[in-house]
Amino acid sequence: MVRAEERAHVDVERARARITSGRHGFDVAPVLRAAGDLRTAFERTVTAFESTGIVSTAHAPALRRQSVDATTLVLAWANSESTPRDPALRVARTVAGIVGNAVLARASDDVAESFSFAGWTRAHCPCCGASPDLAMSTAAKRTLVCWRCDTQWRTTHRGCLGCGANGPPDVARVPSPYLGYELAICNACGRYLKERRGSPAHALLVERALTAGLDEAAEQRGLRA
Ligand SMILES: [Zn+2]
Ligand SMILES: [Zn+2]
Secondary structure, eight states: OOTTTOOOOOOHHHHHHHHHTTSOSOOHHHHHHHTOOOHHHHHHHHHHHHHHTSSOTTTHHHHHHHGGGHHHHHHHHHTTOOOOSSHHHHHHHHHHHHHHHHHHHHHHHHHHTTOOOTTOOOSSOTTTOOOEEEEEEOSSOEEEEETTTOOEEEESOOSOTTTOOOSTTTEEEEEETTTTEEEEEETTTOBEEEEEESSOSSOHHHHHHHTHHHHHHHHHTTOBO
């Protein structure tokens, strides 16, 4: 909904040249700032949350007041600043994440169009430099997904993306059959990744929401994404 209407402001040729030379394509703050006033997108997302019951009607007016600082909220999400404790601010962070992800995914789509990431062998995102939060694996390939801009790229690494540990006892896999995911945990360096067989069953936004419990479980163990 947000994605279709936001225009990306990214220098596509410069981003591709950087990726080809082994650096990630763009820095997210200028792209988010160049997206202009994010208030409308923020308010629309609040309305969508309200209509689906994710946000109670009682909280919606307070959230709309937050929209004045939509760009600041989106930058806080993009920089992974610590999650606010206040319940309304927590929801505002979630809304900001949806808006920011839409803007950045659009920028990354523009970079990726008719361009291959095949030469990119690193464990961080070729477009924005963030870590993957999801992996989609088959016997033949493992595809990583950027938590921030949804870019997907292939990797030859099968083990931990943090330290390269490959297999037990360093890497443990905790299956979650109902979700179709495994939590891949590295006991050597403390990283985790949510991994599934094959393609995602839903939009990435939904996949992330459905597997949020795996993140909580990992964080309770003191692991980091
Ligand atoms: Zn990214
Ligand atoms: Zn590791």
